Amino acid sequence: MPKLEQSIESIIADATASYGIKRWGNGFFEINQQGQVAIVNRKHPEQGSLSLLQVIHGMQVRELHMPVLLRIENIIDQSIRELNEAFAEAISKVEYRGAYRGVFPIKVNQQAHIVEEIAHFGSRYQHGFEVGSKAELIAALASTTCTESLLVCNGYKDKEFVDLALQASKLGTPCFLVIETPAELPIIIERSRALGIEPRIGVRAKMMSKVGGYWNSTSGDRSVFGLSSAQMIQVIDRLKEHDMLHCLQMLHCHLGSQIPNIRDIRAGVSEACHYYASLCKEGASMSHIDLGGGLAVDYTGAHSQDGQSRNYSLSEYCEDVVDTIKATLDSYALPHPTIVTESGRATVAYSSILLFNVLDVTRFEALPMAAGRDEKHDLIDNMREILEYLKPERIQECYNDAHYYRDELRELFKRGRIGLRLRAIGENLFLDVLSQIKAVLENMEQLPTELEGLDDSLADIYYGNFSLFQSLPDSWAIDQLFPVMPVHRLDEKPDRHTVLADITCDCDGKIDRFIGAHGAKKTLPVHSLKDAEEYYLGVFLVGAYQETLGDLHNLFGDTNVVSIRLNDDSSFEFVKEIHGDSIADVLEYVEFQPANMKLRFRDKVEAAVKDGRISAQERQQMINSFNASMQGYTYYEKDV
Numbered sequence: 198m199p200k201l202e203q204s205i206e207s208i209i210a211d212a213t214a215s216y217g218i219k220r221w222g223n224g225f226f227e228i229n230q231q232g233q234v235a236i237v238n239r240k241h242p243e244q245g246s247l248s249l250l251q252v253i254h255g256m257q258v259r260e261l262h263m264p265v266l267l268r269i270e271n272i273i274d275q276s277i278r279e280l281n282e283a284f285a286e287a288i289s290k291v292e293y294r295g296a297y298r299g300v301f302p303i304k305v306n307q308q309a310h311i312v313e314e315i316a317h318f319g320s321r322y323q324h325g326f327e328v329g330s331k332a333e334l335i336a337a338l339a340s341t342t343c344t345e346s347l348l349v350c351n352g353y354k355d356k357e358f359v360d361l362a363l364q365a366s367k368l369g370t371p372c373f374l375v376i377e378t379p380a381e382l383p384i385i386i387e388r389s390r391a392l393g394i395e396p397r398i399g400v401r402a403k404m405m406s407k408v409g410g411y412w413n414s415t416s417g418d419r420s421v422f423g424l425s426s427a428q429m430i431q432v433i434d435r436l437k438e439h440d441m442l443h444c445l446q447m448l449h450c451h452l453g454s455q456i457p458n459i460r461d462i463r464a465g466v467s468e469a470c471h472y473y474a475s476l477c478k479e480g481a482s483m484s485h486i487d488l489g490g491g492l493a494v495d496y497t498g499a500h501s502q503d504g505q506s507r508n509y510s511l512s513e514y515c516e517d518v519v520d521t522i523k524a525t526l527d528s529y530a531l532p533h534p535t536i537v538t539e540s541g542r543a544t545v546a547y548s549s550i551l552l553f554n555v556l557d558v559t560r561f562e563a564l565p566m567a568a569g570r571d572e573k574h575d576l577i578d579n580m581r582e583i584l585e586y587l588k589p590e591r592i593q594e595c596y597n598d599a600h601y602y603r604d605e606l607r608e609l610f611k612r613g614r615i616g617l618r619l620r621a622i623g624e625n626l627f628l629d630v631l632s633q634i635k636a637v638l639e640n641m642e643q644l645p646t647e648l649e650g651l652d653d654s655l656a657d658i659y660y661g662n663f664s665l666f667q668s669l670p671d672s673w674a675i676d677q678l679f680p681v682m683p684v685h686r687l688d689e690k691p692d693r694h695t696v697l698a699d700i701t702c703d704c705d706g707k708i709d710r711f712i713g714a715h716g717a718k719k720t721l722p723v724h725s726l727k728d729a730e731e732y733y734l735g736v737f738l739v740g741a742y743q744e745t746l747g748d749l750h751n752l753f754g755d756t757n758v759v760s761i762r763l764n765d766d767s768s769f770e771f772v773k774e775i776h777g778d779s780i781a782d783v784l785e786y787v788e789f790q791p792a793n794m795k796l797r798f799r800d801k802v803e804a805a806v807k808d809g810r811i812s813a814q815e816r817q818q819m820i821n822s823f824n825a826s827m828q829g830y831t832y833y834e835k836d837v
């Protein structure tokens with residue numbers, strides 16, 4: 198039967214399904230008719246979407262070279278809107294008689310632009326901040342514009358921290374000091390006396406509810422956070438002694454981040470409500486229940502209770518939270534408190550994309566090679582003969598034989614019995630045989646189990662212009678999966694499978710688990726590289742936790758960062774750009790002094806001129822390139 202030409206529409210539909218962009222993209226991304234990943238214009242879909250390739254072209258003109266971290270402001274706005282509207286809907290649906298106030302935990306992305314955008318857009322919902330240190334408190338105080346927004350202070354607080362928070366409340370900001378350890382209480386009492394400002398106090402409960410997922414050690418007896426029940430009673434009694442029990446107004450808890458299972462959330466909220474009710478009963482003037490973070494991001498798009506997914510939607514989450522609080526507190530006949538959540542991951546994950554170009558590829562296939570007459574060997578002949586008996590029924594045998602002959606050749610090389618050229622011919626032939634085996638397997642219904650991994654073991658390695666350690670630390674540290682895909686050429690059928698290596702030359706600097714249509718897989722479908730045309734890949738959903746956890750492995754520094762805003766007509770603007778670290782910057786981070794280094798290099802080349810090893814002209818060229826490199830980007834710069 199002649200092969201039918203596949204239509205472009207159906208190639209794009211296949212790509213949409215195989216990369217899963219609709220499943221993990223939360224409606225923010227799509228593949229457009231030109232086969233490019235595009236940002237959906239949610240407000241005015243009729244205006245079409247914004248192609249990432251178009252954004253990349255705009256970056257090129259502005260000399261913002263790859264890799265670039267792209268932030269999309271509208272997505273931050275949209276995430277805050279959705280969270281607040283989903284809670285508002287849940288509140289009206291279950292007839293809850295209290296409000297919702299969201300706060301953004303700054304630790305999830307402390308970049309000034311993100312914090313400022315959240316403060317700016319969030320003000321319409323009185324969306325505030327959660328801070329865990331003095332530095333974060335200062336960032337929040339300087340960024341908030343809306344005085345009604347909450348400020349929740351967690352973390353260990355010293356006198357200075359407490360003073361700042363108390364002064365903020367004097368400005369009108371509802372600022373809660375959440376007690377994490379009993380030692381903080383005397384400081385709060387003393388400072389509020391000294392400054393004459395009444396504090397709003399919260400207590401953080403040590404939660405017993407266990408949650409699934411990757412970040413689940415924040416609960417249980419041995420949790421390092423929160424007060425035990427006995428410590429909580431101590432705090433209450435001490436506040437009573439000082440006639441300050443009315444200052445205790447908030448119950449705070451945090452079950453952990455990325456909670457995949459909605460049942461765990463329900464259980465945790467219910468536990469928190471019992472704490473809340475007990476504090477009311479002790480006589481505190483309770484008004485707020487803060488449930489911390491935990492709202493998960495469906496990184497894999499599987500909608501499951503796997504650690505990188507979630508088995509609930511945003512509206513289910515909100516309804517479950519509101520409904521559980523209502524039901525539990527109604528049973529105590531208590532008024533409904535203001536519900537606070539500290540969603541970080543779900544608020545910012547979608548807004549950032551890491552974009553990079555591919556520098557090179559290694560293919561596991563035979564290279565063209567001229568075989569001389571002298572390079573003859575029985576093992577090579579044997580290997581060649583495999584091709585004569587290669588049939589489906591003998592496929593396992595062929596596979597085993599090829600390995601056997603190759604290993605024998607390697608053994609001989611190790612003992613000095615054959616040369617490099619012969620070994621290369623043998624290994625080349627081996628790859629030829631494997632690719633023919635692979636071709637036979639493609640037409641077989643049932644694969645021998647041993648051969649199931651053959652495809653993966655022959656996958657290409659694409660070398661990407663990025664550092665995993667700098668830009669995707671969780672991918673390295675905790676094997677987190679992020680959606681990765683080419684951002685263009687998706688109207689062409691992918692013809693290669695690959696794993697990705699970064700440019701750190703560290704064997705851990707690779708991505709070899711990807712999100713497939715049916716769970717994780719070891720390779721990513723990609724397109725063959727073309728001469729003189731860049732190939733761009735994007736890593737999506739990297740807005741949470743990745744930016745400041747990254748490190749300077751091999752001295753690859755911060756990437757360029759570009760923020761864009763999509764207009765109603767799907768045009769866009771570059772609203773902010775930050776050039777990444779220069780080589781001089783990263784050297785300074787590790788205490789080198791670029792100015793001194795330049796002087797020392799100058800002395801070195803001047804000495805070479807004196808010794809007659811180089812000319813004065815060559816000296817100047819060397820100094821020029823040394824100085825230019827110092828100011829250059831730490832990543833691979835292609836000549837343009």
Ligand SMILES: *Cc1c(COP(=O)(O)O)cnc(C)c1O
Binds near residue numbers: 327351492539541
């Ligand atoms: C980390 C943290 C959060 C953020 O959690 P997400 O799961 O990212 O929403 C919220 N509150 C506290 C106290 C945290 O430590």
